[in-house]
Each structure stands twice: as structure tokens, then as C-alpha cells.
Amino acid sequence: MADVEVMARALRDYLPDGDRITRIVSLTTGFSNETYRIEGLDLILRLPPSAGAMLDGHDVIAQARIYEELGRRPDAPRVPKIVAICDTPEILGVPFFVMERLPGEAIDDLEMQAWFAEGSDALRADICRQWVAAYAGLSRLAPLDILGAPVAPEEDARTWRAFALKAQSPRLAGLFDRLLSVPAPRSGPPGLIHGDSKLANILWVDGQVGAVLDWEMALNGEPLANLGYMLYALESKHHAATRAYKLSGMLVRDEVIALWEEISGRSAEGLVWHEIAQMGKLAAIIAEGANMFASGRSSDPKLTIFARSLEYYIGVMQSMIDDAGF
Known part of the structure; x- marks a missing residue:
């Protein structure tokens, strides 16, 4: 520091x-x-x-x-x-x-604010709808000039495959190979991808979206990537929901997908490819964190959590690929 x-x-x-x-x-x-x-x-x-x-x-x-x-x-x-x-x-x-410095606060999944955790089901449902709207709305935006040419989903997946190899995770790289054996579905023309479309990257002011932060993984590309990344937080047959999404009132997977389609004006057909790709991205980031700690490049104790959770994320990705038949 x-x-x-x-x-x-x-x-x-x-x-x-x-x-x-x-x-x-x-x-x-x-x-x-x-x-x-x-x-x-x-x-x-x-x-x-x-x-x-x-x-x-x-x-x-x-x-x-x-x-x-x-x-x-x-x-x-x-x-x-x-x-x-x-x-x-x-x-x-x-x-x-x-x-x-804008007003507001992010909803912390680990230490959730009382106004959110102890609020009504209706409040949490509304928060969810605004979360979906914030990121689904990006699908209607033209690409940003600063981000350059649109990145194809396959190209982005190959980037994370290379990252997995660098992180000493050949098993994860092999799962990306299976995913890349199938062309990525497109929902329409390229749009703006936030890259980290989670609840915690929104500032909330009196229960309303005040700002969207942390665009460091943004790119121009296929908007289904935003939705695919969002779904890691929601319960599916392959993984549990994150802590915030276990609370009553929070929207479930099918509701989020339907709302994303309504707001984005795009079809979510073929979503599974992008959902798997985003799970692989998360796994690659976790693999690198675990590798940083194991190699001594970082002594940050938070990275021990990465090491303990890596096999879980890789296992989830494999389960999703097996189920999809890729």
C-alpha cells in the first residue's frame, strides 16, 4: 500500500x-x-x-x-x-x-447492510429488477470507442483459456477447449459488456441505482456475456446461490432471464454457452489468485479462499459442459 x-x-x-x-x-x-x-x-x-x-x-x-x-x-x-x-x-x-465520490453504498454479499438484509421482500425484488435493468440496458448501447473493435465471444474465451494455463490450471484450459468446440450463439449486434455485472458494482441511494462502478473488465462484445455472468449468483441445478440471493424476495433464475430479454430487446437463446464461458472466467481468476499465493507472489490471506474454492468452480463448469453436451 x-x-x-x-x-x-x-x-x-x-x-x-x-x-x-x-x-x-x-x-x-x-x-x-x-x-x-x-x-x-x-x-x-x-x-x-x-x-x-x-x-x-x-x-x-x-x-x-x-x-x-x-x-x-x-x-x-x-x-x-x-x-x-x-x-x-x-x-x-x-x-x-x-x-x-458519489453518494450511496454497494450491497456487500459478505456483510450485507441491514436496510437490505432486513428489508421487505418487495424491496429486495425491486433491487433485483433494477440490477437486471442496469446491465440489460447496456445491450441497447452502441459500443464504446475507447474499447476498440468488438471482441468475439470465442476470442474472449480463448483469452481466459490462456489465463488458465498461465495460472497452472490445465484442467480448466481443457474445459475451455470443450466449450470452444461449439460456436458461440449471438443475440444480435455487439454491445457494451460491463465484465463484472454483479450486484456489488452498483451504488444504491435510497433503494435506487445511483451509479454503476468498476468497469475495468469492460469490452465491446456479445451482450449475453453480461447475463451469463450475472447468473453465477443465482441458484441453478449446477451451483448454489450466493448469500444475497438466498434471501426471500430475490428474483430467481428464470425471472432474471425473462426480465433481461424484456429490457434488452434480445433473445437469451443460446445463453448456456455464455453462462459456461463466464463461469470459466470466474474460475480462471480464482485459479490465478490461488497460483499467486502458492508461488509466493502474494501473501494476501484472502487468496487462501481462492485456493479452497478453485475445485468447486472448475467442477461447476465441468458439470455445466457435461449437461450441455459440449
């Missing part, structure tokens, strides 16, 4: 009204970003992870450019406004960006 006192001194000279900065407070130190609150200006600072990014291509400046383009699109979800981008190491030793 960076030295917050050093950062505060540097940012006082760099940012407009920087003399109002009182201190820098660490919020999260993850494998794709380090996030800090700039007190006094009430802004958010994002840096690359000190230990190096888990995922290839996690570029903190690219994230800022995505936020900038989304902010110019009237049809896009609300995102924080970018205040400053520094793409050189001369100020903080690494590239970084500063953005506004």
Missing part, C-alpha cells in the same frame, strides 16, 4: 484546491485497483495495485478513459466524473486518476 502522507503532500500541489486536502484514507487494496478517499476535497483516488495486477490488461488510466466516455453518453448509466488523470509516474510514482 502506498504511503498516504506522501500522497497527500503530492496531491496538495497537483490538484485544484489541493490545499484543502486534510488526509488520504485507504478504502480498498485489491488486485485491480487501490482505492483511497481524499478527505477535504471528498474525492476518490485510484492507483494500480502495489503487488501488481492479477489480470493482464488492468490499466488504471484505461479505466479512467472508460469513465470519461461513459460520462459523455446520455444513454449510459451514471458513473463518477473524472477530476484528474495522470498517466506518468512523476507525481505519485505510478499513473493514477481522481474522480468524484
